[in-house]
Amino acid sequence: MEGGTIDTEFLGGLLEYLSERIGSTLRDHGKQAHTIGVRVRYVDHYSAHQTVRLARATNDERELLVASKELFAKLFTRRVAIRHIGVSVTNLDADRRQNELFDTDANRRWYLNREVDRVRGRYGWNAVFYGKGLELREHYATKENGRCCQLHACPR
DSSP states (O other): OTTOBOOHHHHHHHHHHHHHHHHHHHHHTTEEEEEEEEEEEETTSOEEEEEEEEEEEEOOHHHHHHHHHHHHHHHOOSOSOEEEEEEEEEEEEEOOOOOOSSOHHHHHHHHHHHHHHHHHHHHOGGGOOOHHHHHHTTTEEEOTTOOEEEESOOOO
16 A cells, blocks of 8 residues: 555455455365464554464355454554555365354355355456445456556545
């Protein structure tokens, strides 16, 4: 992010976008992640990185988002503008998910993710956005494949 930002709403939107991209990519490749990591780089070139092992392997962007926000909260301890934020996953396994007998929310998320992936596969990534993703469109241009590219104007 050119110039950096301390706007936590904007940074939360970036975390949501990155979690969506990772979840979608994992599902495309039939994988699940056991570990998630977040890297933060400040404008003064100080960098911090932390990873956490997830309770269970997942490719659901909501679960990835919750974990990445927890890590970000631990890392964003300085009141210095952030110029880079990254999310990564490691320790990948094949996706062997079965429908949960008692967890209907997990089943709903699985079906929702499958349908969102199907719509995006047919009409492009930009066909469906979650709430924060729409806010990012004001600041970033998106290519047809939904990848963010050049920054138009960095907030604050």
